[in-house]
Amino acid sequence: MTELFEPTSEHDWRLATRAGGLLATYNEAGVLTAPDVHVATRVGGLGGEDDERVLLAVALAVRAVRRGSVCLDLDTVTTAAPELDWPERDAWVAAIEGSPLVAAGVVRWELGLLYLDRYHRLETQVHDDLAARLDQAPPPVDEARLAEALAKVGTGHFSDEQRDAVVAALHRRTTILTGGPGTGKTTTVARLLALLADQAGGRLAVALAAPTGKAATRLQEAVAAELTVVAQTWPDVTDLVGRPDGLTLHRLLGWRPDNATRFRHDRSNRLKYDVVVVDESSMVELTMMGRLLEALRPESRLVLVGDPQQLTSVGAGAVLSDLVAGYEQRPDSPVAALSRNFRSEEDIKALAAALRAGDADAVVDVLRQPSDQVEWVDASDEATVEAALRPDSLAAARAVWSAAVAEDPAAALAELDRYRLLCAHREGPYGVRRWNHLVERWLGEDPEVDLYSQWYVGRPLLVTSNDYALDVYNGETGVVVRREGRARAFVAGSERLKEFAPGRLDAVETMHAMTIHKSQGSQADRVSVLLPDEGSRLLTRELFYTAVTRARQHVRVVGSEAAVRAAVATRAQRATGLRLRLAER
Numbered sequence: 001m002t003e004l005f006e007p008t009s010e011h012d013w014r015l016a017t018r019a020g021g022l023l024a025t026y027n028e029a030g031v032l033t034a035p036d037v038h039v040a041t042r043v044g045g046l047g048g049e050d051d052e053r054v055l056l057a058v059a060l061a062v063r064a065v066r067r068g069s070v071c072l073d074l075d076t077v078t079t080a081a082p083e084l085d086w087p088e089r090d091a092w093v094a095a096i097e098g099s100p101l102v103a104a105g106v107v108r109w110e111l112g113l114l115y116l117d118r119y120h121r122l123e124t125q126v127h128d129d130l131a132a133r134l135d136q137a138p139p140p141v142d143e144a145r146l147a148e149a150l151a152k153v154g155t156g157h158f159s160d161e162q163r164d165a166v167v168a169a170l171h172r173r174t175t176i177l178t179g180g181p182g183t184g185k186t187t188t189v190a191r192l193l194a195l196l197a198d199q200a201g202g203r204l205a206v207a208l209a210a211p212t213g214k215a216a217t218r219l220q221e222a223v224a225a226e227l228t229v230v231a232q233t234w235p236d237v238t239d240l241v242g243r244p245d246g247l248t249l250h251r252l253l254g255w256r257p258d259n260a261t262r263f264r265h266d267r268s269n270r271l272k273y274d275v276v277v278v279d280e281s282s283m284v285e286l287t288m289m290g291r292l293l294e295a296l297r298p299e300s301r302l303v304l305v306g307d308p309q310q311l312t313s314v315g316a317g318a319v320l321s322d323l324v325a326g327y328e329q330r331p332d333s334p335v336a337a338l339s340r341n342f343r344s345e346e347d348i349k350a351l352a353a354a355l356r357a358g359d360a361d362a363v364v365d366v367l368r369q370p371s372d373q374v375e376w377v378d379a380s381d382e383a384t385v386e387a388a389l390r391p392d393s394l395a396a397a398r399a400v401w402s403a404a405v406a407e408d409p410a411a412a413l414a415e416l417d418r419y420r421l422l423c424a425h426r427e428g429p430y431g432v433r434r435w436n437h438l439v440e441r442w443l444g445e446d447p448e449v450d451l452y453s454q455w456y457v458g459r460p461l462l463v464t465s466n467d468y469a470l471d472v473y474n475g476e477t478g479v480v481v482r483r484e485g486r487a488r489a490f491v492a493g494s495e496r497l498k499e500f501a502p503g504r505l506d507a508v509e510t511m512h513a514m515t516i517h518k519s520q521g522s523q524a525d526r527v528s529v530l531l532p533d534e535g536s537r538l539l540t541r542e543l544f545y546t547a548v549t550r551a552r553q554h555v556r557v558v559g560s561e562a563a564v565r566a567a568v569a570t571r572a573q574r575a576t577g578l579r580l581r582l583a584e585r
């Protein structure tokens with residue numbers, strides 16, 4: 001079903017006051033909002049197009065981008081809402097093809113998809129830059145040296161699959177390393193960096209990047225830890241690789257105060273790095289991928305790491321899953337896939353596998369089986385849900401609070417990673433806002449706990465946007481801790497804890513509960529997942545899978561069987577042309 005809105009009155013802001021014809025019909029039906037209609041009307045006026053079917057398609061393309069697609073797929077939109085009286089398809093396509101808007105390049109009709117020009121340019125740029133990288137001669141490899149070094153990194157844990165991935169990556173300038181949580185992606189990256197440094201005979205400039213600060217920090221720390229393991233059998237390795245920079249993509253590309261979508265590094269000012277690794281690539285939107293690819297030197301190495309089954313980026317595009325699907329049939333595919341999970345418990349793995357396979361019966365079976373690792377509270381009524389979530393959520397909040405009043409920021413931050421309550425929504429009965437309030441209320445039932453101030457001691461924090469001046473980044477977590485009788489905010493950074501007067505942090509939220517979207521790139525020992533009811537438009541397989549795979553030791557799913565089945569059955573579909581372009585070349 002296409003998500004429709006129901007106008008609340010004739011003054012609803014989503015209704016366009018001056019629209020007529022098809023645009024008004026689809027606006028009143030709740031398909032288009034007023035901004036979609038206004039953009040289409042204005043573009044039509046400027047471009048000399050008055051065919052209302054074409055204007056409808058343009059408005060739908062604006063709507064598609066607003067909802068995360070890169071372009072409009074007429075078939076998907078029309079089949080999702082068969083109850084509406086859509087224009088006849090062939091005549092509609094003919095009208096679009098013959099439109100002066102297409103002739104002028106304001107919109108593009110290609111691959112049976114309609115693009116706003118900006119997104120068409122971005123998608124073709126990403127495709128062309130990737131194709132150019134793949135067309136280059138492969139980097140030279142000293143095979144004898146490689147064999148020797150492989151013997152040295154092969155000690156400890158290093159599976160055949162991981163070894164194959166490293167060897168393949170060494171022979172390419174572009175690698176897409178995929179795998180679910182705990183499949184050893186970071187382990188593999190660390191060994192790849194060791195072998196690359198060895199081939200180069202010295203230090204390489206390496207960037208370990210990720211879309212969020214937290215993920216970048218984690219990658220940097222995990223690579224450093226893994227290199228110390230390798231150093232047991234290859235003592236020079238840490239010196240050889242050095243300590244690569246861990247940084248957000250925004251920082252890598254050079255954030256500019258005067259421009260939100262352009263960076264200091266671009267085609268005319270390329271990045272200095274020899275190797276750029278991007279973790280959590282599933283979160284990278286099309287725009288950012290475009291900016292990254294144009295800033296890389298052609299001879300540099302790019303390693304995109306991620307799990308294509310996870311939620312896609314907040315912004316438009318589904319780049320990682322498009323890359324995996326687009327290259328699937330190609331003999332020169334740069335995708336190296338890791339499949340064996342070394343970290344999570346068996347039952348969590350079984351649940352994740354059933355979700356990946358989209359098998360609702362198997363998901364329900366795993367959930368129903370008694371297990372220490374997977375628990376299901378098959379309910380959606382308020383009282384049962386609250387009773388199920390209260391004990392762990394309150395215990396976690398209390399543990400953070402105890403460390404915070406004991407003036408121990410490191411212990412308080414460590415407690416944050418033990419448990420996480422995940423919600424699909426921000427607002428409403430299943431939303432983060434309500435659950436943050438509930439946990440605070442439970443915590444405040446103890447007269448010892450003082451929640452009087454906004455910056456109460458024990459308040460867990462989630463940073464929601466990058467602040468370069470303060471050196472805090474989107475996705476980082478923190479906590480308010482007592483220090484010499486005063487409340488101070490501590491944020492976990494890569495090298496050290498960062499301490500602030502709490503009022504200086506303005507882009508932070510309380511983190512007793514967190515959205516599943518924001519949880520990407522982090523894990524906790526125990527996770528509770530609160531599913532919304534089956535009618536929620538956010539409820540998708542990717543969302544459920546992302547939530548479940550945040551858990552290391554225990555996952556509790558709270559939601560009805562109907563919600564579980566609806567999640568498995570619903571794919572987070574985005575219209576893009578990238579996979580078609582990659583498959584075709």
Ligand SMILES: Nc1ncnc2c1ncn2[C@@H]1O[C@H](COP(=O)(O)OP(=O)(O)OP(=O)(O)O)[C@@H](O)[C@H]1O
Binds near residue numbers: 523
């Ligand atoms: N071949 C192996 N044999 C045994 N254990 C392994 C192997 N490879 C990795 N591990 C262990 O599995 C765990 C997960 O590895 P790693 O952190 O590299 O995975 P990952 O895919 O990067 O995880 P994430 O999705 O959390 O980023 C680590 O504890 C690591 O030491």
